[in-house]
Amino acid sequence: MNPGHLLMDAGNTSLKLCFEDELAIPKIDVRRHGSYEIKNVLQRIHESREIGRLSLSCVYHQAFSEQVADWCSSRQIKLLIA
Secondary structure, three states, X not given: OOOEEEEEEEOOOEEEEEEHHHOOOOOOEEEEOOOOOHHHHHHHHHHHOOEEEEEEEEOOOHXXXXXXXXXXXXXXXXXXXX
């Protein structure tokens, strides 16, 4: 399977994740902030399906976006932050 494009929306209270090609299903994972470590979540997803690109929309803490950026950078994953 080709690497997927992971879409992430980090709102004020929760994180929503979905691969772009699963939007029609929809197969959206929702997690309340404080109930997860983002780098662990991304690693588990990446191990089950390779992430080739990641698009992040974030109104949550700046540190959250920085953690996502660091994780992507260390794996040469293309990142777009809106």
